[in-house]
Amino acid sequence: MKEIIDILEKHFGTDTPITPESHMIDDLNGDDFDVVDVVCQIEEALGITIPEEETMGLGTVQELITVVSAHVES
Amino acid sequence: MGGIFYVKNLQSQLVISEMNNAKLNEGIEMQKELLIQKENDFKAITEANNNLLLSNRQLEEDNQRLDQKFNKINASGKQRDIGNLAVQKPKSIEMILNKQQVERARCFEIAQGSPLTELEKNATKKSQINSECTSQANPNYVGY
Numbered sequence: 001m002k003e004i005i006d007i008l009e010k011h012f013g014t015d016t017p018i019t020p021e022s023h024m025i026d027d028l029n030g031d032d033f034d035v036v037d038v039v040c041q042i043e044e045a046l047g048i049t050i051p052e053e054e055t056m057g058l059g060t061v062q063e064l065i066t067v068v069s070a071h072v073e074s
Numbered sequence: 075m076g077g078i079f080y081v082k083n084l085q086s087q088l089v090i091s092e093m094n095n096a097k098l099n100e101g102i103e104m105q106k107e108l109l110i111q112k113e114n115d116f117k118a119i120t121e122a123n124n125n126l127l128l129s130n131r132q133l134e135e136d137n138q139r140l141d142q143k144f145n146k147i148n149a150s151g152k153q154r155d156i157g158n159l160a161v162q163k164p165k166s167i168e169m170i171l172n173k174q175q176v177e178r179a180r181c182f183e184i185a186q187g188s189p190l191t192e193l194e195k196n197a198t199k200k201s202q203i204n205s206e207c208t209s210q211a212n213p214n215y216v217g218y
Contacts (some may be wrong), residue, residue, distance in 0.1 A: 013149030025201040032170040033146070036163050037154060051166045059201065 004065055007041050020062035035064075042068055174206060180209035 008018050011014045013029040024030045024038070042048075042064075048071045058064050102211065115118035146154045159166040181204065184190065197212040198205045 005212065010150045011148045023201065026199045029200070030203070031143070031146075031200075032155060032173070033143070033159065033167075034148075036159050036166045036170070037148070040162050041158060050162055055163075056166055056169060061212075 001065060001069075003045060004061070004068060006044060006046060008061060009039050011041065015032060018061060020060065020065060021060045023059050024050065024064070025059065038064070046072060048072060177204045177211075179207040180204055181210065184210050 005018055005026070008024075008028070010026070011034065012018065016022070016028055017035060018028065018052075022028055024035050027034070029037075035058050036055070039050060039058070043050060046053060048068070050071050054067050054070075058067065129207050143153065144156045148154065156167070180188075184207065188214075193202070194204065194211050197216060200215075200217070202212070203215050208215055208217070
């Protein structure tokens with residue numbers, strides 16, 4: 001969780017506080033490419049691979065955490 | 075007798091002068107027409123030039139928008155590498171590009187007079203908008 005927030009802060013900046021409810025596009029002013037970029041960065045940092053189907057359409061930070069957590073724990 | 079010849083000569087010269095005058099007037103009229111034609115041509119050229127400038131400005135804006143989209147710099151100063159993302163997540167990038175293509179097609183429809191849908195009218199979040207022509211497609215969206 002902390003690592004994910006760190007990556008998000010480095011990517012989107014800290015002007016807007018990042019919470020699980022934050023929407024990566026609506027609240028953090030990202031775009032669809034940013035979401036893919038962030039997923040790639042998380043995969044690299046945590047040494048995991050998440051199937052693309054699971055990351056398509058991700059919106060909120062909580063949704064991202066849920067998907068990532070499923071692969072970290074397994 | 076000499077007076078009569080003098081008058082006759084003057085009369086013939088007058089006829090020649092009148093003919094020359096008519097030719098000159100004809101020439102002036104032609105010049106006027108040419109001038110008007112030139113003015114019209116100049117107006118048409120100026121208009122075409124203005125249209126080209128406008129098109130060029132729009133292309134530059136599109137280019138800047140695309141440049142920002144594909145080479146966006148994140149908060150850490152790192153530039154987005156779209157090529158690398160496409161290698162790592164090809165399906166996701168394809169989906170995004172396809173979505174943008176659909177949005178662009180919709181922009182053309184709107185430009186040709188297609189009415190906005192309720193979803194387009196009511197879009198107030200960035201994730202809901204048509205990012206290709208937001209000002210036309212989503213009048214109620216207030217950007218950052």
